Amino acid sequence: MTKLVVISGCSGGGKSTLLEELSRRGYATVEEPGRRIVREEMAGQGAALPWVAPAAFARRAIAMAFRDQRLAEAQAGWTFFDRGLIDAASALQATTGEAVLETLRDRHRYHQTVFLTPPWPEIYVNDPERRHGFEEAVCEYERLTSAYPEIGYEIVILPKVDVAARADFLLGRLPS
Template identity: 60%
Template sequence: MTNMERPSLRVVLSGCSGGSKSTLLAKLADVGFRTIPEPGRRIVDEALRGDGTALPWVDLAASARRAINVAAEHLRVAREERGWTFFDRGLVDAAVALQHATSRAASVTLAAFPPYHRRVF
């Protein structure tokens, strides 16, 4: 099966900070899998450089909405690729953060997006 014949398979790695998600992601990248970093790190880096105020400890709802937008873009790009893509956290974590900040059900937020693979690590 060529790469173009393979379906797009998107797997999310989720869990607590310090749970080795990034370490596993790095190992997957080392052996040739496509990997996507955690949206939260990018958002914090942008905010600290003065490119935004969506810091989770300042405005959790704004941070979660920004993470949803970043994760949605990551998913869109990954859907155009074939084969496996592994995500460090992503849309699920951002939807749960938004639920925590606003009471908007994560299932409602997630319904608008294509699913990840049914296996979550």
């Protein structure tokens, strides 16, 4: 059984805050590929930004997620990912129509259970790395709630509670 766990869902739904809490508790965590790419692109030429070249951005996120996954496989315990390969592949498929999700059904697997943050307008904020609006974030969430089960993952929707309770909820659903 793999101990690589994806936390996905709606942009601005509290994924990064939850990852910070899990890290504080001693778990290995992996920052979202998209955020890292946006920072790198904004510091340089800015060619692979999601609002400039969405397909290039998604392809770069796929490559980064593959590397993240390979590196995390060496960890002994649970490793929690803020998004990952399936999110990037889903974005590429939505952008280009390429059937990339199906290629991941039996390869490069994460833990069977994927945790999704639901749309939570009360905490949603834009920032320099997240320029899209709440409505677009909800569309992304809806796409992901279909994408994960489509290739054999079970999804668990995280409750809208404080971060400590959210972490307890998540950890309580993983085998010891």
